[in-house]
Amino acid sequence: MFDDSLSMTFCNQRYIDLLGLPADLHQPGARLHDIALFLADRGDYGEGAVEQLAADRIASITAAPQTITRRSDNKGKALEFHSSRLANGGLVISLTDVTSRLETERELARVNQTLERRVKERTAALTRANTELEAARAKADAANLDKTRFLAAASHDLLQPLNAARLYTSTLIERAKNTGVAELADSIEASLSAVEEIMSVLLDISRIDSGAVRPSPKSFPLSDLLRKIEVEFRPMARERDVCLRILKCSETVVADRALLGRIVQNLVSNALKYTRPGGRVLIGVRRRGNRLRLDIIDTGIGFSRDQHKLLFAEFSRLEQGARMAQGLGLGLSIVQRLVATLGLSLELDSAEARGSRFSLILPAARRRPSPAEPPETLPDSHAGVLNLRVLCVDNEPLILEAMQGLLGHWGCDVRCALSLKQIDRESMLEGWYPDLVLMDYHLEQTSGLDAIEWLRHNLGGHLPAALVTADRSPSVRALAEDRGIPVIMKPVKPAALRATITTLANQSRRGVLRRPQG
Incomplete structure (x- = not known):
């Protein structure tokens, strides 16, 4: 101081x-x-x-x-x-x-400088890694896109010749009844069916895993889906002597129509395959609040709780099921993938030797009052001669030849064309009006859906038509359904083809689709 x-x-x-x-x-x-x-x-x-x-x-x-x-x-x-x-x-x-304090501060400054340098180095390394990752992701996306395109082309090109083979075989089976070659024809049909199932399943799995399947949920009545299931599987149920019962349903669901249909098709197909003759398969829908439960119930061989995980494993089949039906064990693997893709849930309950229940939990659309519709009687696709005029358009001559042979055997007057240009150039429709059209989707200069619209525009009225295609993409099915055109997948199953033709013919006769006058 x-x-x-x-x-x-x-x-x-x-x-x-x-x-x-x-x-x-x-x-x-x-x-x-x-x-x-x-x-x-x-x-x-x-x-x-x-x-x-x-x-x-x-x-x-x-x-x-x-x-x-x-x-x-x-x-x-x-x-x-x-x-x-x-x-x-x-x-x-x-x-x-303050010597020690300043030394601490200087040391802290040095540490900060070192840390800043390390942060810059790490940031630069992370930036490089992100750049490389983005490049790798872009490369993977491009590869997936190429894979998707390849699969789309492969599914069409591989299934086309198989479709022709199955049509020829179906004609052979029809003509070989009560002859010595009937058993041989049935064996060929069974082998082709196995090839078709393997190819279809593998293509479906590849498309799902590559991300090519993108859901497009919309509201639609479940009755439409159930009606298609009955048309497709009633012949199979009759052949296996299994009672197929589908309960009426007035509910509307919000889902991707095509992908949901694929799930239900696989589940119903399994139920019929693994139910012994004399058994029953029941399909029905119940409302649970704002959800719907679609049940597929069978009295088949069933399985134990310990076997649940094995059911969905790829290439895994239960011993008893493998003895009853051929297959790779991929159907439920596809179901599991599609259920995950749609964001749905699947419940299952089963007991060995007593049957199984597979239940899809679906989002219900808001209820709207609608006028009651009279029950529709499904056509008997095995009854009598069809006696119809059918126009077939496909860019594969072998398929046209096989289709003409099968439909001709059913009593149809068939005209075939490779394109709209050929129809116009050869004046195929002068003095001849088809009762219905079977149209391929991939034509040389246009799509099958546009070709159907062209025919309807030039012939007048609402010409009954079905799209026959090997293209399994949901977008094609959605486009067809938006225009009210049923889809028949290649390779064509004769029972499904005949059922679709009969349905379209009955609609035309009832006036749902009218032939133009004059």
Whole structure:
């Protein structure tokens, strides 16, 4: 402490030790000026004139009511000075050795610099990794797109000749009844069916896993789906002597129509395959709040709870089921994939030798009052001669030849064309109006759906038509359904083909689809 004349009145030992003052400079009465001269002469204030260095130092600590300064002594210690002027003009100086604190701060600064450098390095590395990942993702997306295109082409090109073979075989079976080659024809049909199932399943799995299947949920009445299931599977049920019963349903569901149909087809097909003759398969829908439960219940061979996981494993089949029906064990694997793709849930309950229940939980559409519709009687696709005029359009001559042979055997008057140009060039429709059209989707210069519209525009009225295609993409099925055109998948199953033809013919006869006059 110093008085108003800057003469020392008191100091403690710590002050003496930090400054290293001689005895005459830490006694009461020692002048601040003399202390500054001593420290300047010792070199604490750096190089320069001692008097000037001392004067500058005193000025720096007395220039303001309060000051904070920092300097190093001649031994390298860092000292921090706090000075305060008193009301009577005196001065109080306190000092602290901040050497360790400054070293800590410098070390922290070095650490921060190192950390910043490491962050920059890591950021640069992460940026490079992200760039490489983005490039890899783009490459993978391109590969998936190429794979999707390849699968679309493969599904069409591979299934086309198989479709022709099955049509020829169906004609052979029809003509070989009660002859010595009937058994041989049936064996060929069974082999072709196995090939078709393998190819269809593998193509479906590839399309789902590649991300090519993208749901397009819409509201539609479940009765439409159930009616198609009955048309498709009633011949199979009759052949296997299984009672197929489908309960009426007035509910509307929100889902992708094509993909949901694929799930139900697989489940119903399994139910019929693994139900012994004389058994029953029941399909019905129940409402559970804002959800619907679509049940497929059978009295088949069933399975135990321990076998649940095996059911959905690829290429896995239960021993008893493998003895009853051929297959790769991929049907339920596809079901599981499609259920996940649609965001649905699947429940199952079964007991060995007593049957099974597979239940799809579906989102219900909001109920709207609608006028009651009279029940529709499904046509008997096995009854009598069809006696219809049928126009077949396909870009594969072998398929046309096989289709003509099969339909001709059913009593149809068939005309075939490879394109719309051939129809127009050869005047095929002059004096001959078809009762219905069977149209391929992939034609050379247009799509089958546009070709149907062209025929309807030129012939007038609403010409009954069905799309016959090997293209299994949901978009094609959705386009056809939007235009009210049924789809028959290649390879064509004769029972499904005849059922569709009979349905279209009955609609035409009832006036749903009228032939133009004149």
